[in-house]
Amino acid sequence: MGRSPCRADDANVKKGPWTPDEDQKLVDYINTNGHGSWRSLPKQAGLNRCGKSCRLRWTNYLRPDIKRGKFSEEEEKLIINLHSVLGNKWSRIVSHLPGRTDNEIKNFWNTHVRRKLLNPGIDPHTHKPRTDLDHLLNISQLLCVAQLGNLMNPLDTVFKLQADAAQLAEAQLLQNLMQIMNTNQRDPCQLEGLAVQQTPQKIPIHAGAAPQNHQILRNSFEQNENQLPGLVSTSPETAQDSTIYEAWEKLLMEDEADGGASYWKEILE
DNA sequence: AAGGCTGGCAACCGCGGATTC
DNA sequence: GGAATCCGCGGTTGCCAGCCT
Structure with missing residues (x-):
C-alpha cells in the first residue's frame, strides 16, 4: 500500500x-x-x-455548487441525526446535504454542535448522556441538592438522574421523528438517525424474511414507545395514521423491492 | 492599549481502499 | 497475484480575527 x-x-x-x-x-x-x-x-x-x-x-x-453561509436549524438537526447513526462518516453525512462540504460539516460539528451537545451533558460520540468523571462531578452537585431534598440513596440518585437524561434524549429524538413524519418529509436520511435511536437492542434483519423483520421492528418500536415518559404528545396532530413503524415498514418494503443489498439493512445491521 | 485566550476555518497529513499495470 | 499509484477520507494543525482581562 x-x-x-x-x-x-x-x-x-x-x-x-x-x-x-x-x-x-x-x-x-x-x-x-x-x-x-x-x-x-x-x-x-x-x-x-x-x-x-x-x-x-x-x-x-x-466548486461552483458550494453553499456558503451559516447552517440552518434544519441542517443542524439533520447533521446531528445523521451523526448519531453514521458517526464521523463526514462523506456519508455530506451526501445528504447538497452544497455543503465534508470539511465544512466537520468544522461545524467540532466547533458548534459538539459544544451544544456537551453543554446539557450529551456525549457527542454516543449521543447519550455522558458518564465520564467530569460529568459525574456535575451530577454530584445535583446529587447534593437532590439528597437534601428527599434523602435519597446517593447511588439511586445518580441512576435516576442518568435514566431521566436518557429518557429525555430518547423522547426528544422521537419527537423530532414525529415532526418529520407529520410534515411528510419522507427523505429517508431524515429518518435514519432518529428511528434507529429508538432501537436500543440490536435488531437482526434476516434477508428474505420480510414479515419477520417487520414484526421485530414493530415490537421494538412499541416497546420503546411504552418506555417513553409523557413528553411525547398524544394529541391528534401527532397520533396520525403514519406511525413510526408503518413508515419503517414502507421503507423496508421499498428497500426490498430494490433488490436487497440495501442501505437500510446496512444501517440496521 | 496590549497581551493572552478562544473560536472558526482553511489547509495539511497520513492512512487505507480502489484501481492500474 | 502483487506492487505501484491514485484518490478520498478523517484527524489534526496553524493562522487569524474577535473578545476578554
Missing part, C-alpha cells in the same frame, strides 16, 4: 493559503478541461501545488 508522494517534505511544492491568482488558474483549468487526474493537474494548470492540495481547494472552496 503505497503512500501519496505529495508530502510536506517536498520542498518544491507550495503550501499554505491559496492566492486569488492560484484560485483563478485552478478554476479556469477545471472549467475548460475538467479536473481529470489530480496528480497531473497542477503541472498542466501551471500551479506549483500538489494534486491533493488542488483537489482540496476545489472541493472545499472553489
